[in-house]
Amino acid sequence: MSEIALAAKEAVGASFSLDKMKLARDRTMEAVHRIAGRVRPGMTELQAKELARTVLEDMGMDRIWHGILVRFGRSTLKIFSEKIDPDNRLGEDDIFFIDLGVVWEGHEGDAGATFVVGQDPRKLACAAAARQLWDEVREKWLHDNLAGPALYRFAEERASAMGWVLNPEIRGHRVSDFPHAIYKAGNLGDFADCPDTGLWILEIQIADPAGEYGAFYEDLLVRA
Known part of the structure; x- marks a missing residue:
């Protein structure tokens, strides 16, 4: 890929601010934890999604830029494009994840x-491993300046060594001042250069080897 093509995939708008990207990251992760603190066994995925929207509105978000995802139990194996199961209930000894894409001050948090x-103990270990x-x-990324494909090869190797299975379909993506989609950047896992700070979301989704549940973690790649 040419340098011009690579640069186009990391383009930003005139209003872009790295500080605002960090603010969006912090506010979105804060929301994830606020919502998680109010999720209870017996709640359905639909109820949790409605709770999430209420929390985000109370926090003063600009808007949602990707659909709210809350996955319970076996649904933690699903990828982003799969719909929630509205009637799926959280068990007493269960695992769940929350995935939010929210705009704050014109910048995308994910x-x-x-x-x-x-x-x-196994579910606790899975969540910690992600x-x-x-x-x-x-x-x-910080120390070796690897391109996207190499980062995800490393992730797959480490997941296996830790006793988990990496989901290869979840490979990260661009964020920016809203909307990033105009830059047609593709997945982080396919980006043929070292990703710049504050522009890419690193996504990790793993599963237990038996395929009964999984865990997810994502955040902004930023150098400081």
Whole structure:
């Protein structure tokens, strides 16, 4: 890919601000944790989605830029494009994740994390592993300046070594001042250069080897 083509995939608008990208990241992750703190066993995915929208409105968001996703139990194996199961209820010893795409001050936040209700040790380990793997891939980006495909090869190798299975369909994406979609950047996992700071979301989704549940973590790749 030419330098011009690569540069086009990291284009930003006239209003772009790295500080506002960081603010959007922080506010979105704050919302993820606020919502998770109010999720309870017995709640359906639809009820959790409605709760999430209420929390975001109370926090003063500009708008939602991608659909609210809340996955319970086996639905944590689903990829982004699959619909929620509105009647799926969270169990007493269960796992769930929240994925939000929200605009704050004209900039796109995208954050997701996995949580566990109860004390199932394997589910707790799965949730922790998704975050740990995200951190390891970010460190690899920081220190080795790897391009997108190499980052996800590293993620797959590390997931396997940790005893989990990486979902290869989840490969990260661009964010920017709203809307990033005009830049046609494709997936981070296909981006043939080291991603610049504040422009890409690193997504990690793993599953237990038995394929009964999974975990998800995503955040903005930023150098400071």
